[in-house]
Amino acid sequence: MLNISLSLTKSLAVVLSVLLTPIRALRLRYVPLLLVYFAYGSSVFTAIALNFWVKETLDMSAADLAELGIWLTVPWTVKMIFGSLVDSVLIFGSNRKSYVYIGALLITMSSLMMIAVVGEHSIVAEFSKKSVYIFASVIAVVGFVMQDVVADTMSTEVIDKSQSEEEIHQELASIQVLARLSLGFAIFITGWIGGELADVFKDEREVVFMIALFIPLLSILGVSLVHLNPVPVSKINKHVLFGGLAFAFFVVIMGYAQVPYAQEIVFVFSLGIVLTLLNGLIGDLSENAIRHIKMAMIVIFVYRAMPSVGASLQWWQIDVLGFDESFFAKLSAISGAIALAGMWLSAKFIVKRNIGEVLIFLTIIGTLLSLPIVAMYYDVHTLFGVEARTVALVDTALASPFDYIAQVLMLTLVAIYAPEGKKGTWFALMASLMNIALSASGLLTKYLNKIFVVSREVVSDGVVTVAQDYAQLGGLLWVVVISSCIIPIIVIIKYNPSKL
Template sequence: MGQIIERPNFAVWLKDQVIEPVRAMKVAYLPFLMVYFAYGLTGVTGIAAFYWTKDVLKFSATELQLAAFWVGVPWTLKMLFGQFVDVRPILGSPRRAYIFVGAACVACGYLLFAGLAGGWPPIVQLGSSLGVYYIASVVVAVGLVIQDVTADAMTSEMNTGDERDARSIQILGRIAVALGGLVAASFASTIALIGSNEDANDSYHIVFLIACVVPLVSILGAIIWKQRSFDRSEWNKPILFGGLGFALFVIAIQFMPLSGKAEVVWLGTAIAVGTFLYILARKLDKKVIRALIAVATVAFVFRSMPSAGPGVGWWQVDVLGFDQEFLGRLQIIGSVLGLLGLVFAARHLRNYSVAPVLAFLTVVGTILTLPTVGMYFGLHHWTEAHFGFGARTIAIVDLALESPFGHLSMVPILAFIAMVARFGNPATWFALAASLMNLALSTSSITTKWLTQLYPVSQATREASVIVVQADYSNLGTLMILVTVMGFILPLLMIWIFRKQLNYRIETPSQ
């Protein structure tokens, strides 16, 4: 007789795959999950900000990439904020007060955006539109960094020392961000339409005033937080003074007549983060250090791959005819499927190391960029002629396939860092990990800026609804192909080089 193969029970599969994060949820997690949820809510201004910078402020691709770089600078200073959260309570509050301070910064940044959009004299007199936009973006980023490093410290306090529990907490955190993004997406297109009337510059300020509600969510989470026993860490003086020195260095660079300020700051950031990681990790076991270097290198390369820049979005609007309503629909689809991807992948993420997760995401991500590249060369015209569907259907299907993987890459990385943080200074460890990952994003911004300068892309310039300068997307196809090839080869190469070290599992001390 042949061997009977037992078919998997769907109910068991559903329980393992879908109920896993819910089963891991505890009421005590709610405060820091609300902070992460508020972070996801910041996407509510995404579509409006895209059209505002495109049609009203008329920023170039290079200017927008530089804005993305400067927004990343506070995130690379996260280790400095982590030191204060680990060591110095504010008015006796080691967590709650920091959430309040971060919320105040986020609200102030949105008010700066509102003042710029509404033409408020005290705001517009601060400088050029580009300068005020940079300042507002950085102020919001500072607030989000403070809240994020504090929430990371909260998660560490909940960590029992079991790696599976650490991954569950990280998955729940990503789910909270995704839920916030879903709620934001539900309102993003409606809010964007507020600013897209004939008097757009006068209406976009309403968008940012509405966004000032977002920090209230994290404030509520801080209010209900019940502080456990707080083990105050000692000041890590090299990191403290090095971080303060680096902050002063960044500020000083802004007042110097340099043409490559972003590149200088990037180099200084790389040296600072590398030095701080060495200082913090040098007392760890050598095998742990080797595993940490492997994870950091692979994750850095994966996150630092350049994009084709804002030109893709401009082309989708100007050539493919995507509007606010359709972009809002895409954002909702992306948020829903991104959330489902986290839920269904929860069990697998708990059981796999960094290497297979990032390798899988690299291959899938490359495949799913091909439809967009294909549409540049006329794929949507061919599908419409032969199958009856065009660019919008392709965009929806492509996004539906891509979105479930969007939130997954950081989960195994953060879980690994959570285990290392059990050796002490949890907020500083999380902060340094985030600093490294955001240095990778800054690297992506810098290389994207270089590529957009090498292969320039420009949108149409309009005056009174009349095009005075035609759009030029002739280099966009080459740019998209180049970044797709780079994004496929380099991460897989790093994973292959560090394949042995990536499989090391850390044994942490018990509480």
């Protein structure tokens, strides 16, 4: 009995230690910074209302939406411009807070434009709805990119510098976990509430975008209250700043001129530029640290570059399975809540495990949890008398905790090796590379949606202009699931950074 009692006591101690890890790590000085991350996570507030509006209003195929998604990742790939500015250029006496305020202004402008176009107000009547939607999406992304660059930079400037180097590294890791928890909590609560409101205001969807104006206010509040360690203003890195500006101009020209294979050309150029700039920036680190970072980047790049099914899966769920705004809100709530719990419980696991082990685990789990969706396409759930909504709820609940871990690992590694005086540029370049991987994912998704053509019904002026056809969705699902399992595992085994 004594042994059993001791065993139970030890088990409870372990459970309590895991549960209390994020709470113990939290400091009052982190809270304003976490509010900026919360604002970023709140960007999902309008997601469900927006997805239904796009499906019902805009004549865009799954491949078109995947292509738009690629262009929307471009601002994330040129984060080095903002990073260089944050390191070196003061605006109204600040190289931190002013940039968050500018980002908030852009996000506000985007919300106002979406209110106008969704509500069909006369101010945008002479413009096509598609054009307004695309422009609003672009400026919102730019606003969030600016705020994200500053938030990542500030995450290294709220620490207690009187600690030992080991304690500082541990605090940096804890801040990254707390930042993801704040982001996850925002995705959970605002995604759920936004989805429920999308159902309530399905006939007046502009109301959801009106309420979304709280998002820039949160980031303004957070950055206004944050207290940072004094940081020197670095000299402008002309290679990074002007190289980034030249690349941004090149991207705009390529997109505006509609050059054939423009996205592919931009992808290759952006990858080459970021790798060159990154290689120059890490030249001062030890040879071992450089090797470790490069191997980690290869692994995570491939992991993030895997294709997705795209918009066609959600269309099928709406048209065939009958999922509505309210149900998508429930899925969002479950996904966000369990992801948050998973991040909370895995805080120690994330910090102590090596990247290769975690990503192999995530890849295998992700593959297994993709199979129920594939099975639903073939009506397997009906053979067992299980409703599609039940399968979706359970699958979403199981899959949710694994979505953020790779990003936390990468940001922790980046924070540990961030060079003094170059932190903004450092975070921006590393994040740019990860977002170029998402561009690769978007390109692969676009190609697959052109091979496996899936369409929802499009009605214009009472006439069906595009017929509903989900016959090729099954093949698309299988290709995505299999490739997303085999390729990452091979790369992880070969380039596992823990072997160095």
